[in-house]
Amino acid sequence: MDHTIQVEGLVKKFGGVTALAGVDFTAREGGVLGLLGPNGAGKTTAVRVLATLTRPDAGTVRVLGHDVTRDPAAVRARIALTGQYAAVDEALSGNQNLVLIARLLDLSRRAARSRAGELLEAFGLTDAADRPARTYSGGMRRRLDLAVSMLGRPDVLFLDEPTTGLDPRHRSDVLDGVRMLAAEGVTVLLTTQYLEEAEQLADDLVVIDHGRVIASGTPASLKAEVGGQRLHVRPLHRSDLVAVCAVVAEQTGGTAPTTSASGEVIVLGADANLLHRVGARLEADRLAVAELGLRLPSLDDVFLTLTGHPADEEVAA
Numbered sequence: 001m002d003h004t005i006q007v008e009g010l011v012k013k014f015g016g017v018t019a020l021a022g023v024d025f026t027a028r029e030g031g032v033l034g035l036l037g038p039n040g041a042g043k044t045t046a047v048r049v050l051a052t053l054t055r056p057d058a059g060t061v062r063v064l065g066h067d068v069t070r071d072p073a074a075v076r077a078r079i080a081l082t083g084q085y086a087a088v089d090e091a092l093s094g095n096q097n098l099v100l101i102a103r104l105l106d107l108s109r110r111a112a113r114s115r116a117g118e119l120l121e122a123f124g125l126t127d128a129a130d131r132p133a134r135t136y137s138g139g140m141r142r143r144l145d146l147a148v149s150m151l152g153r154p155d156v157l158f159l160d161e162p163t164t165g166l167d168p169r170h171r172s173d174v175l176d177g178v179r180m181l182a183a184e185g186v187t188v189l190l191t192t193q194y195l196e197e198a199e200q201l202a203d204d205l206v207v208i209d210h211g212r213v214i215a216s217g218t219p220a221s222l223k224a225e226v227g228g229q230r231l232h233v234r235p236l237h238r239s240d241l242v243a244v245c246a247v248v249a250e251q252t253g254g255t256a257p258t259t260s261a262s263g264e265v266i267v268l269g270a271d272a273n274l275l276h277r278v279g280a281r282l283e284a285d286r287l288a289v290a291e292l293g294l295r296l297p298s299l300d301d302v303f304l305t306l307t308g309h310p311a312d313e314e315v316a317a
Contacts, residue, residue: 002029004156004187005050009059012045019045021211022059027189027204032182034202035191036303042211043191044084047160050189051081064155080149084161086141087148090134094125094144097133102151119147123177139170146177150186157181159190163197175200195299205299207306214306219299226297226305231257231270233278236288238263244287251277270294 005027012020020042027033037043048054049061052072060067066074088097095116102112120126123143133141142162149157159178163171171194178201182188192198198205199219207215207222215222235244245265248257251274257267267274275294282289297305 003027004029004064005033005189006062007046007050007059008061010046010049010056010061011058012042012049012054013057018211020049020056023208023211023213025206025213025216027187029187030182030185031203032178032188032190032201034198034205035189035208036193036195036198036205036299037191037208038193041208043208044160046208047081047158047189047191051079051158052076053081078154079156079158080152080154081158082145082149082160082162084164086138086145088133088141088144091132093130093132094120094136094140094147095129097144098147098151101148105152107151115151119150122180123147124173137170138166139173142166142170142174143177146174146181150181154186156187156189159188161191161193163192163194171197195303199299207303209306215302222299222302223297226302227268229270229294229296230301231265231267231274231278232291232293232295233265233282233289234263234291235265236290240287241265243285244282244289247281247285247287248278251281264291 003026007023007025010020010023011018023042023046035043035046045054049056050063050068052068052075055069062068063075064078068075089100092100098116098119099112102115103109107115120129123146125140125143125147128136128140133144136144162178163174166174175197178188178190190198190201202219204218205216205222206213215225231248233244233248235241241259241263245257245259248265248267249255252267257265259265272294275292279292282292
């Protein structure tokens with residue numbers, strides 16, 4: 001298998017803070033790699049090293065076979081980076097933004113206009129092509145940002161938290177754009193703390209916490225490591241949580257279940273028999289529930305199991 005990105009022993013420190021403490025991962029050609037972790041885990045630092053914006057303190061980092069430290073110009077010629085916030089000129093129209101960057105990339109006027117038209121159509125922005133970017137919605141600006149990134153036809157695209165601050169509808173628009181790029185053979189490295197986003201897009205995942213890789217694999221393989229079905233019980237009344245937890249513990253043979261911050265009782269490795277027993281006992285004790293069922297583990301479950309905290313919890317430096 002060809003690896004477009006190869007990272008071995010990557011270390012980066014900022015003063016007394018170690019942002020990356022010996023990170024290893026690879027990204028295969030034409031795939032989408034999801035780099036997961038809470039705020040402060042080191043995701044953006046890794047992207048900045050890969051994009052030649054920050055020099056590593058130790059380790060080897062290669063993109064498309066080029067060492068990012070020894071041959072950064074060769075790397076830059078074949079990559080694109082979309083940061084956490086749209087970097088477009090809001091005074092210019094969508095078309096003008098694209099033509100301007102295309103000209104800076106040494107495309108002729110005719111080629112720049114042609115490429116801008118292709119990308120406006122591809123990202124669903126043709127109808128808004130002549131409107132100032134300041135009139136665009138957040139999702140439209142992000143799509144324009146992605147279009148700008150694709151002007152030079154990069155082989156690798158780094159997306160650092162591409163849907164930060166967007167509502168669900170506009171996030172969906174951006175994710176559709178990422179899917180389109182991946183389908184065209186662009187290798188995409190996506191950093192995100194939205195686990196459902198990673199599950200929808202990524203072929204492979206790397207989980208980073210406190211500057212270290214704590215797990216890697218496909219979404220399915222990471223879920224399999226966490227275990228099978230889980231029993232979830234949510235009391236209708238929060239005041240019944242202790243009583244419900246006691247019922248569940250009794251039916252599991254005294255094993256203490258876990259409780260979530262949202263007031264849900266959870267049992268790992270549950271089956272249909274446990275579900276029926278718990279349901280019957282709750283009914284007999286007249287403990288009303290808003291939810292009772294079995295679920296397969298989600299990526300949220302995976303992250304919580306691996307790190308001991310939710311993915312949206314900020315890591316202290």
